[in-house]
Amino acid sequence: MRKFKTESKKLLDLMINSIYTNREIFLRELISNASDAVDKLYFRSLTDKDVQLGKDELEIRVAFDKDARTITVSDSGSGMTADELEKNLGTIAHSGSQEFKDENDFSETDAADIIGQFGVGFYSSFMVSKNVKVISKPYGSDEASIWESNGIDGYTIDAAEKAHHGTDVILTLKDNTDEENYDEYLSEWKLRSLIKQYSNYVRYPIRMLVTKSRALPKPEDAGDDYATQYEEYTEDETINSMIPIWKRKKSEVTDEEYAEFYKSDFHDFTDPVRTITVHAEGALSYDALMFIPGRAPFDLYSRDYEKGLALYSSGVLIMDKCADLLPDYYGFVRGVVDSSDLTLNISRETLQRNSQLRAIAKRVEKKITNELVKMRDNDREDYELFFDNFGRSIKFGLYAGYGMKNDDLGPLAMFYSAVQQKYVTLDEYVEAMPEEQKDIFYAVGESVERLRNLPIVKTVARKGFDVLLCTEDVDEFCLQAMHTWKEKEFKNVSTTDIDVASDDEKKVAEETGEANKELLDAMKAILAANVNDVRIASTPTDAPATLTTAGPISLEMERVLSHGPDADRIHAERVLLLNAQHNVFETLKAAQASGDQDKLRLYTDLLYNQALLTCGMPIEDPLTFAEEICKLM
Ligand code: ADP
Numbered sequence: 001m002r003k004f005k006t007e008s009k010k011l012l013d014l015m016i017n018s019i020y021t022n023r024e025i026f027l028r029e030l031i032s033n034a035s036d037a038v039d040k041l042y043f044r045s046l047t048d049k050d051v052q053l054g055k056d057e058l059e060i061r062v063a064f065d066k067d068a069r070t071i072t073v074s075d076s077g078s079g080m081t082a083d084e085l086e087k088n089l090g091t092i093a094h095s096g097s098q099e100f101k102d103e104n105d106f107s108e109t110d111a112a113d114i115i116g117q118f119g120v121g122f123y124s125s126f127m128v129s130k131n132v133k134v135i136s137k138p139y140g141s142d143e144a145s146i147w148e149s150n151g152i153d154g155y156t157i158d159a160a161e162k163a164h165h166g167t168d169v170i171l172t173l174k175d176n177t178d179e180e181n182y183d184e185y186l187s188e189w190k191l192r193s194l195i196k197q198y199s200n201y202v203r204y205p206i207r208m209l210v211t212k213s214r215a216l217p218k219p220e221d222a223g224d225d226y227a228t229q230y231e232e233y234t235e236d237e238t239i240n241s242m243i244p245i246w247k248r249k250k251s252e253v254t255d256e257e258y259a260e261f262y263k264s265d266f267h268d269f270t271d272p273v274r275t276i277t278v279h280a281e282g283a284l285s286y287d288a289l290m291f292i293p294g295r296a297p298f299d300l301y302s303r304d305y306e307k308g309l310a311l312y313s314s315g316v317l318i319m320d321k322c323a324d325l326l327p328d329y330y331g332f333v334r335g336v337v338d339s340s341d342l343t344l345n346i347s348r349e350t351l352q353r354n355s356q357l358r359a360i361a362k363r364v365e366k367k368i369t370n371e372l373v374k375m376r377d378n379d380r381e382d383y384e385l386f387f388d389n390f391g392r393s394i395k396f397g398l399y400a401g402y403g404m405k406n407d408d409l410g411p412l413a414m415f416y417s418a419v420q421q422k423y424v425t426l427d428e429y430v431e432a433m434p435e436e437q438k439d440i441f442y443a444v445g446e447s448v449e450r451l452r453n454l455p456i457v458k459t460v461a462r463k464g465f466d467v468l469l470c471t472e473d474v475d476e477f478c479l480q481a482m483h484t485w486k487e488k489e490f491k492n493v494s495t496t497d498i499d500v501a502s503d504d505e506k507k508v509a510e511e512t513g514e515a516n517k518e519l520l521d522a523m524k525a526i527l528a529a530n531v532n533d534v535r536i537a538s539t540p541t542d543a544p545a546t547l548t549t550a551g552p553i554s555l556e557m558e559r560v561l562s563h564g565p566d567a568d569r570i571h572a573e574r575v576l577l578l579n580a581q582h583n584v585f586e587t588l589k590a591a592q593a594s595g596d597q598d599k600l601r602l603y604t605d606l607l608y609n610q611a612l613l614t615c616g617m618p619i620e621d622p623l624t625f626a627e628e629i630c631k632l633m
């Protein structure tokens, strides 16, 4: 007896004993393994002259035996050697399940995720079986082997007899309990409906011996009162339709079928929010089926994530993920493109130069954009959810396009409105602008809550101008790259660039500045290491002083870029704006007038640090700040 690797055992225990209820997927998993194995052999036959396959040889069979309580899934695929049985079924450390191994604590919901995400499919058979035998014989070999396990302690591998190459997986079902009736799987009807539901588009025929009945011929001597006699007979039947789902008309496929296809083929466990189909005929004919996922995969923004659509030529897979079919900003879309106009032996290098492919990519992009626009207009709730998941991709696209993508992606972008307190599109923002407003205002910070309470945001809003609250790193870069929207410039409210003051207010500020030039110069000298200038605010907020920037780099941009390679060269030009209407300004003036330099230094320092705090920046020297407060008290 060989023991399962620890990770496998843990997962097995979980699957068998947890209340993971979707037990019936075991059949889908076994059939998909069978299909993979047939695929493998089929591809070998294309290049290897030693592999000669008959036309009918590529098949999968499902059978059951009511008395023995067994279900058998057989395939005429590649088969496995004893070593391969050991390697493939003795551990689950295949199929990119590294993450799984790193984890050591699972909850029940995790178990469902894991089954879907990592290649642990085979083990699902233990959810319904007390014993599993795998009898396998590689193509072209004389030796067959049997792997057997009860799923608890371990497994055995021995030599076996098998006539044909391929694999038989034989499940002996668990005993029925009060809650679970495993016998339900021992029926033609049940197995047929499971195959239809989960494995309808498997490319190879899934055959099952089914019982049918037919009328017996009427005997010649039958009297008038003869009642038709029937006999039962069995017949091989192909259960799955095999026609790829993307070839079928959208009206003939149910949402559930699409969702099931998406989930099983793209290893997700959430339904897609939108399904997009294209059937193009004419100069370039192809079918495309695409999905907008219901949630973002955890690695979407990591380097490991591979975008792309599966590319088929007349139903034969050319490439799993053809990146050229999707622009980066739609990299979250999953799906399939199938074209009879593409040659099979197309390579990755020639693909980029393939004009047909480029034409398809263009159409595909347009279709996705239209679908998103439709969702934005007709189902805002779905769209907001979508935007929470993938809005970052859209904003990255705008940023990378540097204005070139404004027309395509700009209408899809949303930002949080300080006044309306919900997501708004840029068009909605512009439409709501009062006549006297010239620019589009935005504020950047950590959270919507914090930004809404920012003194400058409150002041601008009080003047009747809405402010877009940007909380993601990419936001400000995106807006700056877009440069304008509907000829309106984007202005960060925390810069000296914003123009919201009336002419009177500006005049007053200027005069106050001149009248207090000495005070401002003195403060500027005190803060020489911290700020570039000290001025009077033309638009006073509730705060005694605010920290703003002049020039193209804002404080937030400086923070984001400080992690990058140019960190040393990039500095925001800081300007401290004083509120001349605040009591504190009088105190400053008095300190200056008294000639007490220490006092002015203390006040200036405190004020600067306070301004840092209100705009969400860390204080440079917290200890001194704390001491200074104590001094005052
Ligand atoms: P996955 O299919 O995601 O790799 P599974 O747990 O379903 O994970 O299967 C593990 C491995 O066992 C497969 O990768 C394959 O190598 C092997 N295997 C399972 N079933 C068969 C089969 N019927 N024929 C050949 N190999 C198989």
Ligand code: MG
Residues within 6 Å of the ligand: 029, 032, 033, 119, 120, 121, 122
């Ligand atoms: Mg599998």
